[in-house]
Amino acid sequence: MKIAIIGATGLVGRVMLEVLKERKFPLTELIPIASEKSVGKKIIFNSSEYEVCNIEDGLKKRPNIALFSAGSEISRKFAEKFAEKGTYVVDNSSAWRQDKSKKLIIPEINGNALTDRDLIIANPNCSTIQMLMVLHPLHKKYGIKRIIVSTYQSVSGSGVGGIRQLEDEAKNIQGRKQYPYPIYKNCIPQCDDFLENGYTKEEMKLVNETHKIFNDYRIKISATAVRVPVSAGHSEAVNVELDENFDTKEIIKLLQETKGIKTFAQANKYPMPIDCKNKDDVFVGRIRQDLSNEKALNMWIVADNLRKGAATNTVQIAELLIKNF
Numbered sequence: 001m002k003i004a005i006i007g008a009t010g011l012v013g014r015v016m017l018e019v020l021k022e023r024k025f026p027l028t029e030l031i032p033i034a035s036e037k038s039v040g041k042k043i044i045f046n047s048s049e050y051e052v053c054n055i056e057d058g059l060k061k062r063p064n065i066a067l068f069s070a071g072s073e074i075s076r077k078f079a080e081k082f083a084e085k086g087t088y089v090v091d092n093s094s095a096w097r098q099d100k101s102k103k104l105i106i107p108e109i110n111g112n113a114l115t116d117r118d119l120i121i122a123n124p125n126c127s128t129i130q131m132l133m134v135l136h137p138l139h140k141k142y143g144i145k146r147i148i149v150s151t152y153q154s155v156s157g158s159g160v161g162g163i164r165q166l167e168d169e170a171k172n173i174q175g176r177k178q179y180p181y182p183i184y185k186n187c188i189p190q191c192d193d194f195l196e197n198g199y200t201k202e203e204m205k206l207v208n209e210t211h212k213i214f215n216d217y218r219i220k221i222s223a224t225a226v227r228v229p230v231s232a233g234h235s236e237a238v239n240v241e242l243d244e245n246f247d248t249k250e251i252i253k254l255l256q257e258t259k260g261i262k263t264f265a266q267a268n269k270y271p272m273p274i275d276c277k278n279k280d281d282v283f284v285g286r287i288r289q290d291l292s293n294e295k296a297l298n299m300w301i302v303a304d305n306l307r308k309g310a311a312t313n314t315v316q317i318a319e320l321l322i323k324n325f
């Protein structure tokens with residue numbers, strides 16, 4: 001079982017290595033791939049040393065599964081080349097998420113949609129994964145009519161560049177900028193580039209990916225994505241309107257019974273990014289009736305964007321491939 005990680009030196013790639021190790025993923029050979037500047041670097045995995053290679057050399061090694069985490073440009077250029085050689089590709093970038101011929105998978109929600117013909121599989125955006133992990137049981141039981149979400153996204157969501165800018169600014173060092181404005185002691189109401197409709201790409205990912213994963217294009221969704229000076233862990237304030245009446249206690253019970261979610265039932269106990277670091281669960285709290293709409297409720301959802309939002313979900317997809325095909 002040869003596993004390639006494209007972007008093995010990046011934030012997500014490094015967490016993938018940890019997750020593969022923790023979950024005792026049955027790999028026999030690791031092929032760490034990164035940009036030319038990292039070629040030759042050594043990576044220790046399960047007490048063996050592996051040398052980072054470039055993507056062309058990695059392709060020649062014909063891995064069984066390739067976990068892509070090096071940005072959409074690399075995915076667009078290389079994912080199909082790997083698939084042509086029979087490699088299953090799980091892609092963390094946005095390159096294939098809206099491609100009708102590719103599945104967008106959160107294993108707990110639609111993992112059973114995968115077939116052995118799905119050679120390129122898209123991993124959803126981190127903000128989408130954590131939101132849908134919590135909304136899925138609600139959607140199944142009550143039906144979701146409308147979602148209004150505001151995100152509070154950590155700088156790790158922008159890769160090493162985001163962390164570097166926050167740390168440089170905190171130490172008053174002039175360095176390369178990931179964001180158009182200072183992030184230290186600031187909030188930036190822009191994640192990714194703006195589109196013609198005035199929304200950012202990150203905001204539209206929450207809309208389009210929710211429709212595709214739930215296979216329900218009737219749900220109305222409006223998102224505001226904000227970058228905050230938090231090193232890791234994304235938070236989301238979510239207002240969700242259901243099709244049916246509900247009892248808040250029933251919702252809490254339903255979430256408590258759902259695998260992969262940790263629910264805070266008490267009003268004054270709530271999840272925060274500081275507590276979710278390195279954890280695979282999605283955390284939800286502040287669950288309360290919307291006082292302006294009897295069919296709506298508010299909640300606060302937090303997760304480690306590098307774990308369930310990226311690396312863990314990707315590795316879970318790879319595990320499904322091994323189990324089923």
Ligand SMILES: NC(=O)c1ccc[n+]([C@@H]2O[C@H](COP(=O)([O-])OP(=O)(O)OC[C@H]3O[C@@H](n4cnc5c(N)ncnc54)[C@H](OP(=O)(O)O)[C@@H]3O)[C@@H](O)[C@H]2O)c1
Nearest residue numbers: 007009010011012034035038069070071093157159160310
């Ligand atoms: N961060 C998150 O929370 C998150 C969540 C979900 C999805 N994602 C997605 O995951 C991907 C990686 O994100 P990240 O946060 O890990 O970024 P990152 O820390 O900036 O890492 C980027 C990785 O890509 C590699 N790379 C760059 N150019 C390459 C090339 N030409 N060939 C091969 N490898 C190349 C880099 O190698 P060098 O070290 O050699 O430069 C590095 O390993 C992005 O598509 C991002 O949208 C990120």
